[in-house]
Amino acid sequence: MTLQDFDPETAVQYWHKAVKRLHVAEQLLGLGHIEDAANRGHYAVFSVISLLHYLTGMSYSSHQQVLGMFNKNFVHCRTFSRKAGKTATDLFYLRQKADYDFVQDIDEDLTRKCIEEAADLFAEAAEYLSYYSPELSKAINSDTQP
Numbered sequence: 001m002t003l004q005d006f007d008p009e010t011a012v013q014y015w016h017k018a019v020k021r022l023h024v025a026e027q028l029l030g031l032g033h034i035e036d037a038a039n040r041g042h043y044a045v046f047s048v049i050s051l052l053h054y055l056t057g058m059s060y061s062s063h064q065q066v067l068g069m070f071n072k073n074f075v076h077c078r079t080f081s082r083k084a085g086k087t088a089t090d091l092f093y094l095r096q097k098a099d100y101d102f103v104q105d106i107d108e109d110l111t112r113k114c115i116e117e118a119a120d121l122f123a124e125a126a127e128y129l130s131y132y133s134p135e136l137s138k139a140i141n142s143d144t145q146p
Contacts, residue, residue, distance in 0.1 A: 004057030008136055011051060015140040018047035022122065025115050034108045035098035041115040042095035045088050048125045055133070067092050080124050087117040 021044035028037035046063060049070045053059060056073070060066045067088055075085035091114045098106050130137040 004055065006055050006057075008139060011055060011136055012139050014047055014051035014054060018044050018051065018122070021047060022115070022118055025118070029112060029115055034111050035106055037115060038091065038094040038098040038106055038111045041111070041118055042091040045091050045118050045121055048122060049088060052125065052128070055136075063092060079128065080121070083117065084121040084124050087114050087121055090114045091118065 021040050025037045025040035025044055028034075028040060046066060049066055052074060053066065053069065058069065058073075060069055070080075070088060071085045074080040075082060090110060094106050094111055094114065097104070126137065126141065129140065
């Protein structure tokens with residue numbers, strides 16, 4: 001996918017929000033708040049994926065569309081790893097279950113694994129940005145990275 005014209009400040013804001021959400025997810029895990037950690041982990045990854053779509057000039061109206069088009073446009077064409085696609089998908093379903101299933105608890109081990117692997121997805125995104133937009137990469141890396 002090629003990058004379109006974009007506002008660098010908006011792109012940096014996407015990244016900052018994603019990083020903040022991932023840090024909160026990690027903190028919630030440490031406190032034993034597994035369902036809340038799954039929610040924040042999903043939204044951290046969702047923010048990174050939304051940034052990628054924003055940079056390519058695409059916008060989607062639902063979480064499933066954002067995830068599906070990430071898998072189609074970035075994972076299936078091997079720009080991002082299959083592991084990144086699986087992590088994003090697993091976090092989406094964990095968040096769904098955590099937020100809407102009031103009977104069953106979510107899988108704590110899978111939640112921990114996905115949040116740990118979300119950092120790998122962030123690293124892939126940072127590498128993608130360093131190749132396609134060195135200026136944006138410099139801006140986001142000068143602040144913070146998971």
